[in-house]
Amino acid sequence: MYALVDCNNFFVSCERVFRPQLEGKAVVVLSNNDGCVVARSNESKAMGIKMGTPYYQISHLAANGRLEVCSSNHILYKDMSSRVMSILADAVPRIEIYSIDEAFLVLDGIPEDKLAVLCPSLRAKVWKWTGIPVSIGIAPTKTLAKIASHFAKKYRGYNGVCAIDSVERRQKALSMTPIEDVWGVGRRLAPTLREAGVFTALDYVRRPENWIREHYMLHGLRTWMELQGTVCVEAETETARKSVCTSRSFADMIESEDEISMKVSDFAAQCAKILRKEGTAASDITVFLHTNRFRKDLEQYFPSASIRLDTAASNTQEIVSAALRVLHTIFRPGYKYKKAGVIAGNIIPADAVQAPLFGFNPELREKNDRLSRIMDSVNKKGDSPLLRLASQKPVHYADDSRRGHCSGRYTTSWDELIEIK
DNA sequence: TCTGGGGTCCTAGGACCC
């Protein structure tokens, strides 16, 4: 059996832990630049505010006091997440952290009588120790556990824990689950399924295997089996990540290549820092630019290009230099850019980097790597890097992202940063 | 005026090999 533990309205719940006055109120958490809604309390959901709603469309609600607004505070959310996850990890032999607010518990080998008390007590413990409310769904497959957790969240009678542990319960749950709520059925598939007369998860499993295979291929077949209780989405083995991406939308559109270069340098430096932290190196560097897709009155341009380094790298100098070279090939003047990003791909363990036979300068590589290590040790404190390349954003530049409603760093320290300043 | 960020997997089709 699997249990899916899902934190309720996670970002909002994190904010509420430290600002209890938000309890019972309609609250939303906004994305970068206070752009759009990424988390909602039950009260704001009830007001009809949808996920992804642009903030400017609901800002009047905040102005007249009907809605509380928080800018996103990922440092806080990550810390709260690790607290929740460590409690879960202590309780069961095996846990797979699926996202910042969700984890699958692998319940194999836990006797049934213990299972019945484990999940409710775990939920109580997380609540008591962190202040985060969670819902738990228990079922033989991950896809069914997802459905069970929806029920646990939606109906108070379950007290936050719902198990799909018999054929009858499964049938009932499937019949009550709209097809678009099934894990693996997204925005694109749901409308075509409905057109084909598939409205619920039960409709879906009643279709013959061949029909599923023909229209939805391997992915659809897996979901079809999982919904019937056959495990297809296996327990994850710990896999190394394959790419790392840093990208941002800009509060204001940017036209100059110099200014974009500064941003791209920062993004590339951030990717390099993550590579080093994880003990890996990348050899594919991709840079992309976006104009503002919502401005139909402006010329649009969405370029992207990559280069492959001869030798996988993780030092800031080489990654940034590669990113700037790529940027120069795609940048075209005359456009108003709204977003840029850097992706470092083809990631390998740092100790598996192979140098090419020719054209590789080990002394230079060692020098670059050492410099990056030194930068890391100096920059360790605080989150605004003190040492950076000249191509990056100068230290005296203001943080230009919009974050008008940010909460404090209640669980992580500012002291080191203040000391440095 | 104002619209997020970061991932994974799968498939089709092209490039290349003999």
Added chain:
DNA sequence: TCTGGGGTCCTAGGACCC
């Protein structure tokens, strides 16, 4: 006019997830 058969690998793009 008419142009094989079989295989692998890589990549771009599309779908999905949170």
